[in-house]
Each structure stands twice: as structure tokens, then as C-alpha cells.
Amino acid sequence: MPETPDAAATGPRLVLATRNAGKLRxxxxxxxxQVPGLDVDTQVIDAETAGAPDVVESGTTFEANSLLKAREVAAATGLVAVADDSGLAVDVLGGAPGIFSARWSGRHGDDGANLSLLLAQLADIPAAQRGASFVCAAALAFPDGTAHATFGELKGSLLAAPRGSGGFGYDPILKPLGSDLSCAEMTSEEKNSISHRAKAFAALLPHLVDALR
Incomplete structure (x- = not known):
């Protein structure tokens, strides 16, 4: 296992390669x-706090983008870095928006515009054919470039209109299989117990615990 930086008790130990406040939270x-001795509120920081540069997501898959972000942020900060690349895959769109989920409308991170465009594109699609999944690839990287990647998926269907005020991104329009609520209507505990990100990070957790011991 690669060596990790020697950090003070209250100093950062892990960088999440994101500037998205919702993802960080x-x-x-x-x-x-989950990690012995890790104070997530003070020792887990985002890329902006760490002074890490923006990383161009030039990969063609979720896994490639997550590994790219984690490796570049780890190299830039000298800390263990975690990244994820996640998005919405719609069955009738052949898996789109996919890696373009955050910029589907042409404006990166404009959740409202992304939702509106996607709903307009699916306006004539009946409920039985509105299957979709949230997918996530999570990656853990060390400053020397060593990395691990994992995958998670949350299957569901798309609503005809947004519901709920929680979450972020496409949460208001995805209704997980077996639930009557959209992801945005769930509590954070309910969502985290089934989410694509939770599944990907659960698989990554053993590597992360080893890295931060």
C-alpha cells in the first residue's frame, strides 16, 4: 500500500475531487x-479547499473520468484523493445523458436547465418505457498514481415532472424501483441507503480504510 502524507490530527487527510457542495455533503x-479516526467534517475537504486545479473530464466512461480526477487531484495535493463520476442513463436514449449528465443542456451544473431539457425530450414517452438508472464510478488514488475504481447503480423510472426539494441533479425525477418517492423526496438517510454512489463507495470503502489507517 502506498505511503500517505503525514497529516496533523486536525489537518486534511482526504480530498474529494469535487466542487459540488451536494456531493461533498x-x-x-x-x-x-466508517474510517477509524477520521473526522469527516474537518479532514475530508473538497478540491477547491485543497487548492487543486480543475480537471478536464476527457474520459469516455464514468470509470475513466473518476480515475482521471482522483489521480490528478492526488498528484496536485499530495493527499489521498477520492473522486466519482456519476450521471443518469436513460434506457430509451441509449444510456444518455450518461457522462454528459451535468452539462446536458449545454451549461455545466445547471440542474434546472438539464431537467427541463430531458423532460421535454421524453415528453411523449409512456411511463412503461421511462426506465433509467443513476450510475456511479468511484475511484481512490494515491499521489504516486496507484488507484482503485468501483461501480454502483440505482435502477428506477423517470417521472413526468420534478417532485421533492432534496438532493441535487436529477434526483427530483428519478423514482427508484420499489419506491413511491423520487430521490428528492427521500431523506438523506433513505437515499444514501440505496444510492448508486453509496454502492460504489461501499465497494471502495475497504481500500479507503486501509489508506487512512
Whole structure:
């Protein structure tokens, strides 16, 4: 196992390669209490706090993008880095928006515009054919470039209109299989117990615990 930087008790130990406040909050909760001695509120920071540069997501898959981000942020900060690349895969669109989920409307991170465009594109699609999944690839990287990647999926169907005020991204329109709620209507605990990101990070957790011991 590669050596990790020697950090002070209250100093950063892990960088999440994101500037998305929602993802940082969600991933902190997923990690809370899972890594012995890790204070997620002070020792898990985002890329902006760490002074890491923006990483161009030039990969053609979720896994490639997550590994790219984790490796570049780890190299830039000298800390263990975690990244994820996630999005929505719609069956009738052949898996799109996919890796373009955050910029489907042409404006990166504009959740409202992305939702509106996708719903308009699916306006004539009946409920029985609105299958979709949230997918996530998570990656853990060390400053020397060593890395691990894992995958998670949350299957469901797309609503005809947004519901709920929680979450972020496409949460208001994805209804997980077996649930009557959209992801945005769930509590954070309910969502984290089944989410694509939770599944990907659960698989990554043993590597992360080893890295931060």
C-alpha cells in the first residue's frame, strides 16, 4: 500500500475531487463513522479547499473520468484523493445523458436547465418505457498514481415532472424501483441507503480504510 502524507490530527487527510457542495455533503455522510479516526467534517475537504486545479473530464466512461480526477487531484495535493463520476442513463436514449449528465443542456451544473431539457425530450414517452438508472464510478488514488475504481447503480423510472426539494441533479425525477418517492423526496438517510454512489463507495470503502489507517 502506498505511503500517505503525514497529516496533523486536525489537518486534511482526504480530498474529494469535487466542487459540488451536494456531493461533498453526501459523501461525508457516507464516510461518517466508517474510517477509524477520521473526522469527516474537518479532514475530508473538497478540491477547491485543497487548492487543486480543475480537471478536464476527457474520459469516455464514468470509470475513466473518476480515475482521471482522483489521480490528478492526488498528484496536485499530495493527499489521498477520492473522486466519482456519476450521471443518469436513460434506457430509451441509449444510456444518455450518461457522462454528459451535468452539462446536458449545454451549461455545466445547471440542474434546472438539464431537467427541463430531458423532460421535454421524453415528453411523449409512456411511463412503461421511462426506465433509467443513476450510475456511479468511484475511484481512490494515491499521489504516486496507484488507484482503485468501483461501480454502483440505482435502477428506477423517470417521472413526468420534478417532485421533492432534496438532493441535487436529477434526483427530483428519478423514482427508484420499489419506491413511491423520487430521490428528492427521500431523506438523506433513505437515499444514501440505496444510492448508486453509496454502492460504489461501499465497494471502495475497504481500500479507503486501509489508506487512512
Amino acid at each position: 453526501e459523501l461525508r455522510e457516507l464516510l461518517r463513522g
